[in-house]
Amino acid sequence: MRNSLRSLGFEVGGARVGRVVDLDVDAETSTAARAQVERMCQQLLANPLIESFEIEIEGDEA
Amino acid sequence: MLVFPGSNDERDAAWALGALGADAQLVWHAETELPRETGAVVLPGGFSYGDYLRCGAIARSAGIMGAVRAFAAEGGPVLGICNGFQILCEARLLPGALLRNRDLEFVCRDVQIRVEHEDTFLTSRCDQGQTLTIPVKHGEGSWYANEELYGELAEAGQLILRYAEDCNGSVGDVAGVRDEAGNVLGLMPHPEHAVDPLLGSGDGALLLAGLVDAARERVLAAAPR
Numbered sequence: 001m002r003n004s005l006r007s008l009g010f011e012v013g014g015a016r017v018g019r020v021v022d023l024d025v026d027a028e029t030s031t032a033a034r035a036q037v038e039r040m041c042q043q044l045l046a047n048p049l050i051e052s053f054e055i056e057i058e059g060d061e062a
Numbered sequence: 063m064l065v066f067p068g069s070n071d072e073r074d075a076a077w078a079l080g081a082l083g084a085d086a087q088l089v090w091h092a093e094t095e096l097p098r099e100t101g102a103v104v105l106p107g108g109f110s111y112g113d114y115l116r117c118g119a120i121a122r123s124a125g126i127m128g129a130v131r132a133f134a135a136e137g138g139p140v141l142g143i144c145n146g147f148q149i150l151c152e153a154r155l156l157p158g159a160l161l162r163n164r165d166l167e168f169v170c171r172d173v174q175i176r177v178e179h180e181d182t183f184l185t186s187r188c189d190q191g192q193t194l195t196i197p198v199k200h201g202e203g204s205w206y207a208n209e210e211l212y213g214e215l216a217e218a219g220q221l222i223l224r225y226a227e228d229c230n231g232s233v234g235d236v237a238g239v240r241d242e243a244g245n246v247l248g249l250m251p252h253p254e255h256a257v258d259p260l261l262g263s264g265d266g267a268l269l270l271a272g273l274v275d276a277a278r279e280r281v282l283a284a285a286p287r
Contacts, residue, residue, distance in 0.1 A: 044123070047116060047152065049159040050206060 021045055030057045064103065064130070064146075066091040066110035066121050075106045075143065075254040082257075082267060084274045091124040099284070101277030102139040102183075103130055105146025107199075107252060117160060117202045118148030127153060139183050139276040140246045144200055147238075147248030156241055156248045157215055158207040163200070164231025170199040172262055174226035175237045175251055179219050182240055183276035184247050187268045193226050194265035196251040203250040205232040205239070215239065223249055 002015035023040070027033035037055050046053040063076050063086050076086035086104070087097050096103065111120035121127070134140045134155055142150040150156040163169055172195050177188040188194070207215060212233055215221050223238030230250075238249030253266030 044119065045115070047119070047159055049208070049211075050161060 030059055033057055063088050064091060064105050064126055065089065066108070066124060066149075068110045068112055069106050069108035069145070071107035071143065071145075071252065071254060074252075075104055078254040078257045078266070078270055079104070079274060082271050082274045084277060089126060091121070091126050094125050094129060096126070096129045096133060099281050100133065100138070101279075101281040102141065102273055103133055104273070105130075105140070105142040105149050106254075107144030107146060110145055110149060113202075116148075116152065118145060118150075118152040121149040122153035131155070134241075134246050137243065137245050138280060139273060141184065141273055142246075142248035143252060143254065144198075144203070144250055147250055148202065150246060150248045155246050156239055157211060157220065158205050158233075158236075158239060160202050160250070161204040161206050161231075162202050163204050168199070168201040169203065169230055170197070172197045172256075173229050173237075173251060176224050176226040177222070178224055179222045181219075182222050182244060182247060182272075184238070184249070184269050184272050185222060186272040186275060188272075194256075194268065195263040196253055196256045196266050196269075197262070198229060198251045200230070200250055203232070204230045205236045205250070207233055207236075218242065222247065223251075 002012050005012045023037060025033050025036050027036060034055055034057055041053045063072050065072050065088050072088055076088060079086040089096065110118060114120055130140060148160045151159050174193050175196055177185050177190060177192045179185060180188050180190045220240050221234060221236050222240050225235040225237050237251055240247045253269040256263040256266030258264055
């Protein structure tokens, strides 16, 4: 991918492809939502031996 | 023999085990119990659940896996081949993880693997240091453990098979590992595809015959006298 970008004339240093998972969860607070997603990451979404993860919460206060 | 959506080596493996005297039954992933008198569990190769998320990751929560965990916990022999190995790692029944091959290419050929330890059910019919010719066919077979984990596993004798040639970039050229107790094993090469010299090698039969021995012992030990 990096080589491909370079061959198109872009000056690219590092390049990596990651994974984004969008989740809709019901939670009372953003803290509670974060805690739920944290557990999902630990149990399934990320393999801690080879992956790290970051969680971003976007509130939809319905 | 477990079958997940996307498994594709279950029939070859069942046939090979049958030729070695076992009665291999296919068990669908949505089942919640293993057949009565199960002597060993095999997780075959393939692309379970389309390799979504990570290879083997989705299969870990399949209905049958609770029964497999219980079987493993009480000492039952469990073998994961290729995708089955990936599943057992994702289920954390085996140490390490399988990454994309170092050269990012699917590797599909006979490789030489070396038996590091003969004190497992899979290698009981082999000699330590013996070299076997067995095919691999995988894109994500580069076994990984960090330095600390690798050191612990090497020390404990859990790294049971290594490639005797450059294969996929696995740490320490590891091709197969066992769990701490020694009754859960996984390997990337496919012994079920090497059970007849007509197909290039019969060396896989040496490994699978050890599994059949262990399964038979377990069934006989559980049988009413």
